[in-house]
Amino acid sequence: MTTGTRPLRADAARNRDRLLAAAGEVFAERGLDAPLEEIARRAGVSIGTLYNHFPARDDLFDAIFPPRMAVLDAAAQEALADPDPWSGFAAFTEALFALHAEDRGLNDALAQRVPLSPEVVEACHRCFAYIERLVARAKESGQLRADFEAADYAALIWSMSQVIRETAGVAPQVWRRCLGFFLDGLRAGAAHPVGVPGLTPEQLARIMAAPPA
Amino acid sequence: MTTGTRPLRADAARNRDRLLAAAGEVFAERGLDAPLEEIARRAGVSIGTLYNHFPARDDLFDAIFPPRMAVLDAAAQEALADPDPWSGFAAFTEALFALHAEDRGLNDALAQRVPLSPEVVEACHRCFAYIERLVARAKESGQLRADFEAADYAALIWSMSQVIRETAGVAPQVWRRCLGFFLDGLRAGAAHPVGVPGLTPEQLARIMAAPPA
DNA sequence: CATGAACCTGAGGGAGCCCTCAACTTTGTA
DNA sequence: TACAAAGTTGAGGGCTCCCTCAGGTTCATG
Numbered sequence: 001m002t003t004g005t006r007p008l009r010a011d012a013a014r015n016r017d018r019l020l021a022a023a024g025e026v027f028a029e030r031g032l033d034a035p036l037e038e039i040a041r042r043a044g045v046s047i048g049t050l051y052n053h054f055p056a057r058d059d060l061f062d063a064i065f066p067p068r069m070a071v072l073d074a075a076a077q078e079a080l081a082d083p084d085p086w087s088g089f090a091a092f093t094e095a096l097f098a099l100h101a102e103d104r105g106l107n108d109a110l111a112q113r114v115p116l117s118p119e120v121v122e123a124c125h126r127c128f129a130y131i132e133r134l135v136a137r138a139k140e141s142g143q144l145r146a147d148f149e150a151a152d153y154a155a156l157i158w159s160m161s162q163v164i165r166e167t168a169g170v171a172p173q174v175w176r177r178c179l180g181f182f183l184d185g186l187r188a189g190a191a192h193p194v195g196v197p198g199l200t201p202e203q204l205a206r207i208m209a210a211p212p213a
Numbered sequence: 214m215t216t217g218t219r220p221l222r223a224d225a226a227r228n229r230d231r232l233l234a235a236a237g238e239v240f241a242e243r244g245l246d247a248p249l250e251e252i253a254r255r256a257g258v259s260i261g262t263l264y265n266h267f268p269a270r271d272d273l274f275d276a277i278f279p280p281r282m283a284v285l286d287a288a289a290q291e292a293l294a295d296p297d298p299w300s301g302f303a304a305f306t307e308a309l310f311a312l313h314a315e316d317r318g319l320n321d322a323l324a325q326r327v328p329l330s331p332e333v334v335e336a337c338h339r340c341f342a343y344i345e346r347l348v349a350r351a352k353e354s355g356q357l358r359a360d361f362e363a364a365d366y367a368a369l370i371w372s373m374s375q376v377i378r379e380t381a382g383v384a385p386q387v388w389r390r391c392l393g394f395f396l397d398g399l400r401a402g403a404a405h406p407v408g409v410p411g412l413t414p415e416q417l418a419r420i421m422a423a424p425p426a
Numbered sequence: 427c428a429t430g431a432a433c434c435t436g437a438g439g440g441a442g443c444c445c446t447c448a449a450c451t452t453t454g455t456a
Numbered sequence: 457t458a459c460a461a462a463g464t465t466g467a468g469g470g471c472t473c474c475c476t477c478a479g480g481t482t483c484a485t486g
Contacts, residue, residue, distance in 0.1 A: 192396075
């Protein structure tokens with residue numbers, strides 16, 4: 001759109017870029033609840049300037065995450081193109097968590113550990129739509145267990161998020177092992193009845209809307 | 214031991230009991246990082262009195278958790294007595310997470326989301342020793358996949374902790390579904406090679422010792 | 427250049443939580 | 457009952473992070 005808002009002054013544009021770069025780093029390292037002062041400091045800018053450009057923390061998220069989430073879209077496209085539905089499903093899942101593992105902020109965002117603005121939520125929904133297709137395809141092929149639902153993918157994300165956070169500093173590859181176990185449980189051949197219904201869309205929405213404790 | 218420390222004065226003993234009861238409630242509801250002022254308030258006692266009895270947050274943990282963890286010991290005993298090693302393993306695991314689900318503080322403690330005092334850590338170790346036996350037994354019987362290691366149980370705990378935390382308010386049984394999927398991946402028949410080594414004891418120790426980000 | 431608009435700055439007030447300590451109150455004992 | 461020891465109180469100082477805004481600085485334009 002680029003509405004009639006006149007272009008930023010040169011110094012302002014420079015500061016904005018620095019702030020975004022710093023925010024990207026800081027959020028990736030320390031999570032989405034990192035102090036904004038740290039971001040301003042790393043950008044070489046005062047806290048007031050940060051608030052000039054991004055009046056709310058969310059505004060930083062808005063500027064940072066949509067492009068990063070686009071990577072996920074690409075991974076999903078590729079996964080859907082895989083002739084083998086299971087291996088597409090598994091590959092996307094691995095790609096997703098590989099991103100989590102290198103970006104703690106993305107981890108926080110997708111695990112919904114922080115209230116997010118509509119634009120990031122929308123990007124999550126787009127991503128979720130891909131997941132639904134990947135799940136449906138893998139179920140139709142008979143490779144993914146029939147009682148797995150797309151909403152169960154949320155639980156997978158919560159699970160792996162925590163594993164990744166705990167192990168990131170010490171054994172940054174161990175999450176792959178854990179994911180391997182988990183995926184083995186999702187194969188059709190492994191299925192034993194679970195006996196508990198999955199999250200309804202309403203329940204999932206309520207969890208997503210809830211403040212992070 | 215009950216060393217020569219003389220008994221508490223009546224009012225002091227009463228306050229101590231109230232504080233422990235309040236702490237039990239508050240930690241169970243809000244997690245181990247709940248404000249101590251809330252505990253004092255709920256106990257009907259001033260914050261100074263809380264600090265008199267429990268100079269550090271850890272001292273509250275010490276008084277609260279060992280008895281609660283004893284429940285785990287009992288569950289483990291029972292699981293070891295199960296003639297079917299797999300069903301013992303699975304039953305213990307379910308019992309463990311059922312406790313997590315009703316006590317957020319225990320969840321935090323076992324998921325190591327908070328630095329813990331030696332006594333609680335020791336109780337965790339005792340629990341972990343049981344887990345090792347349950348794992349070994351289930352592997353020997355050929356029901357638990359051979360490449361599962363006791364250290365992998367930590368990842369299971371991290372996983373489920375997060376799922377339980379996220380869903381507790383909205384769908385308090387859904388964790389069972391997720392656990393079902395996970396357990397299906399741990400059955401010997403489901404195993405596909407994972408290709409990543411498990412956590413070494415040293416790595417696990419470092420994670421446990423690390424401050425919670 | 428000069429000038430006004432755009433932008434930046436950082437001290438400072440607010441909020442939540444931590445923990446301490448001097449003054450006060452209660453208890454148990456003689 | 458009287459008194460010392462034990463226990464309680466809550467205001468207050470410290471910390472970290474939030475966010476604002478009056479005053480100073482820099483840029484773009486004529």
